[in-house]
Amino acid sequence: xxxxxGELVGAIEAGGTKFVCAIGRRVGAELxxxxxxxxxxxxxxxxxxxxxxxxxxxxxxGRLAAVGVASFGPLDLQEGSGTWGCITTTPKPGxxxxxxxxxxxxxxxxxxxxxxxxxNGAALGEQRWGAARGLEDFVYxxxxxxxxxxxxxxxxxxxxxxxxxxxxMLLPGVLGDSFPGVCPFHGRCWEGLCSGPAIARRAGxxxxxxxxxxxxxxxxxxxxxxxxMNLTCVLSPRRIVLGGSVRKAGRLGESEFxxxxxxxxxxLLAGYIGALSLxxxxxxxxxxxxxxxxxxxxxxxxxxxxxxxx
Amino acid sequence: xxxxxGELVGAIEAGGTKFVCAIGRRVGAELxxxxxxxxxxxxxxxxxxxxxxxxxxxxxxGRLAAVGVASFGPLDLQEGSGTWGCITTTPKPGxxxxxxxxxxxxxxxxxxxxxxxxxNGAALGEQRWGAARGLEDFVYxxxxxxxxxxxxxxxxxxxxxxxxxxxxMLLPGVLGDSFPGVCPFHGRCWEGLCSGPAIARRAGxxxxxxxxxxxxxxxxxxxxxxxxMNLTCVLSPRRIVLGGSVRKAGRLGESEFxxxxxxxxxxLLAGYIGALSLxxxxxxxxxxxxxxxxxxxxxxxxxxxxxxxx
Numbered sequence: 001x002x003x004x005x006g007e008l009v010g011a012i013e014a015g016g017t018k019f020v021c022a023i024g025r026r027v028g029a030e031l032x033x034x035x036x037x038x039x040x041x042x043x044x045x046x047x048x049x050x051x052x053x054x055x056x057x058x059x060x061x062g063r064l065a066a067v068g069v070a071s072f073g074p075l076d077l078q079e080g081s082g083t084w085g086c087i088t089t090t091p092k093p094g095x096x097x098x099x100x101x102x103x104x105x106x107x108x109x110x111x112x113x114x115x116x117x118x119x120n121g122a123a124l125g126e127q128r129w130g131a132a133r134g135l136e137d138f139v140y141x142x143x144x145x146x147x148x149x150x151x152x153x154x155x156x157x158x159x160x161x162x163x164x165x166x167x168x169m170l171l172p173g174v175l176g177d178s179f180p181g182v183c184p185f186h187g188r189c190w191e192g193l194c195s196g197p198a199i200a201r202r203a204g205x206x207x208x209x210x211x212x213x214x215x216x217x218x219x220x221x222x223x224x225x226x227x228x229m230n231l232t233c234v235l236s237p238r239r240i241v242l243g244g245s246v247r248k249a250g251r252l253g254e255s256e257f258x259x260x261x262x263x264x265x266x267x268l269l270a271g272y273i274g275a276l277s278l279x280x281x282x283x284x285x286x287x288x289x290x291x292x293x294x295x296x297x298x299x300x301x302x303x304x305x306x307x308x309x310x
Numbered sequence: 311x312x313x314x315x316g317e318l319v320g321a322i323e324a325g326g327t328k329f330v331c332a333i334g335r336r337v338g339a340e341l342x343x344x345x346x347x348x349x350x351x352x353x354x355x356x357x358x359x360x361x362x363x364x365x366x367x368x369x370x371x372g373r374l375a376a377v378g379v380a381s382f383g384p385l386d387l388q389e390g391s392g393t394w395g396c397i398t399t400t401p402k403p404g405x406x407x408x409x410x411x412x413x414x415x416x417x418x419x420x421x422x423x424x425x426x427x428x429x430n431g432a433a434l435g436e437q438r439w440g441a442a443r444g445l446e447d448f449v450y451x452x453x454x455x456x457x458x459x460x461x462x463x464x465x466x467x468x469x470x471x472x473x474x475x476x477x478x479m480l481l482p483g484v485l486g487d488s489f490p491g492v493c494p495f496h497g498r499c500w501e502g503l504c505s506g507p508a509i510a511r512r513a514g515x516x517x518x519x520x521x522x523x524x525x526x527x528x529x530x531x532x533x534x535x536x537x538x539m540n541l542t543c544v545l546s547p548r549r550i551v552l553g554g555s556v557r558k559a560g561r562l563g564e565s566e567f568x569x570x571x572x573x574x575x576x577x578l579l580a581g582y583i584g585a586l587s588l589x590x591x592x593x594x595x596x597x598x599x600x601x602x603x604x605x606x607x608x609x610x611x612x613x614x615x616x617x618x619x620x
Contacts, residue, residue: 185580
């Protein structure tokens with residue numbers, strides 16, 4: 001349990017349901033301690049709990065050199081912005097313009113802070129220790145309660161004007177399908193068509209309860225394949241890592257979900273991306289589940305914290 | 311016309327109709343000489359003409375330190391590939407697996423070669439001297455005979471597995487529109503719906519001849535706005551530079567085309583990308599025409615050649 005002072009790195013996975021906090025080292029995915037706190041609707045309360053926990057761990061284990069935070073969003077990541085490190089326009093009650101960075105910087109003096117989206121954190125974790133090892137151009141997508149995407153282009157996490165909001169791209173959908181979608185902003189965007197709540201609304205029951213041959217799976221997989229095609233065309237990734245709960249696909253099963261998704265994505269691409277048709281393994285190695293499982297979030301946060309020390 | 315030996319950089323814009331060749335300097339967009347050759351259907355012939363022209367110019371002006379090539383594609387840009395520097399699966403007669411790099415490297419001994427897509431070249435040129443000056447995250451799209459896109463993420467040109475093929479992303483299109491699209495691979499992809507040939511097929515005449523209130527403009531602009539939204543969601547660019555002939559929009563006019571495209575893109579985004587809604591200028595500064603005009607291609611090639619010397 002001991003580690004040289006300054007060799008410790010904190011990690012916070014800030015999710016809509018819980019904040020998972022952990023401490024690891026400057027190198028490696030091992031977590032020395034971990035704890036979690038309910039997110040609730042009072043950001044000040046949970047941030048106080050988080051800071052107190054880290055301060056207590058510092059007393060036991062030694063000084064933290066950095067803390068990495070991988071958070072739900074949207075986030076203000078704009079250097080020099082007056083609200084840098086805040087969650088911005090989230091619909092989550094109580095969390096609009098909640099300050100994540102301030103309490104940590106004030107409560108853990110001298111610590112270096114790295115902050116990014118949950119999906120960019122997960123992408124970095126999968127690149128370091130999981131399904132995207134060694135890749136400099138890839139996408140990580142999570143399809144669950146919502147849909148989000150992050151990833152890297154030429155070894156750099158994607159940011160830009162804000163950060164990608166891949167879940168809100170528009171898709172053709174399936175001809176004759178009149179489902180209006182569940183996204184309050186865009187109706188039938190990807191999240192509106194394929195998120196867990198979309199499947200539940202479409203089918204009238206939770207995805208886990210659907211029979212394997214339920215039509216909702218066919219429609220969902222077809223729309224998902226359209227999204228995979230669009231990510232392929234726009235970003236030219238070397239791999240798409242698809243996480244989140246929907247791909248577990250209840251009674252249909254994860255491997256059948258991926259088999260059909262790869263097949264339909266290949267059909268849509270129609271051989272246009274020669275590099276995909278030609279390479280050994282084809283879509284088997286292109287469209288894959290994550291490898292870090294339930295630790296993806298907190299490991300990603302740890303990786304963010306490690307990188308701020310490079 | 312004189313320049314120190316080693317300070318000269320060649321540029322080749324390799325297009326489907328013509329190859330534009332020029333010579334500039336290590337810094338700046340000025341072109342000292344330029345010449346063009348018909349692309350035709352015989353790659354060996356045109357590459358021989360190109361090489362002989364550069365050899366002749368070297369005799370007059372001095373040694374070329376580098377040559378930048380911005381080419382139509384798809385291209386093999388994979389380091390270590392046996393077909394690096396070749397055009398790959400193009401439908402253009404005679405040009406499948408045509409070698410661009412080999413003849414240049416053999417014909418101009420010692421020259422350093424930079425090769426990228428025409429759209430990445432144009433993106434780099436616009437970033438250095440045009441509409442994307444100073445930006446590290448942006449997209450350059452050309453909508454003309456085909457649709458292609460390039461750009462930068464965190465200051466690096468987008469590559470990945472191959473290179474982006476943005477023109478082939480799938481879009482919802484407009485409800486009730488039964489136009490099958492013109493893409494031989496994907497039917498109603500972006501290129502299938504919005505390219506110059508798509509507008510001509512839809513309207514039964516060339517885009518330039520359409521009346522300003524022709525329905526084909528409404529449908530095209532609506533589909534284009536969907537593409538702008540998808541680029542925004544997937545890449546989070548700071549700006550989208552939209553080049554190519556379609557945006558000139560014949561009798562509708564370029565400024566009206568951009569006005570309506572910005573309006574409809576804003577409506578589709580529905581305020582979700584706060585950073586766009588909030589900033590001064592809004593979509594006026596976000597969605598813009600290129601500034602380099604007809605020289606974008608060859609200036610982009612020059613910029614590629616300059617960068618290989620950094």
